[in-house]
Amino acid sequence: MAERYRCTACGNLTRFDVVTSRRTRAFHHYTIGGDLEIEEEEVLDERVERVSCRWCGAAGDTVERVPVGSDAEHLHDHAP
Numbered sequence: 287m288a289e290r291y292r293c294t295a296c297g298n299l300t301r302f303d304v305v306t307s308r309r310t311r312a313f314h315h316y317t318i319g320g321d322l323e324i325e326e327e328e329v330l331d332e333r334v335e336r337v338s339c340r341w342c343g344a345a346g347d348t349v350e351r352v353p354v355g356s357d358a359e360h361l362h363d364h365a366p
């Protein structure tokens with residue numbers, strides 16, 4: 287199930303800064319002229335390192351993950 291973030295401090299559901307580290311494998315396809323096109327990018331590993339709220343700046347356990355469509359998603363929803 288898809289997940290989204292929710293700030294338990296201010297109720298923000300829509301605006302977050304997310305720092306992610308990704309390890310990927312990709313096919314780098316160059317033209318003779320040297321232009322690069324990246325194809326078949328595959329994410330081998332993805333780690334969300336930090337999520338912080340754009341509204342109040344809270345981070346860590348204050349920002350929780352909630353499944354999309356759950357009751358928790360709408361609990362404090364006063365986003366514009």
Ligand SMILES: [Zn+2]
Nearest residue numbers: 293296339342
């Ligand atoms: Zn917040």
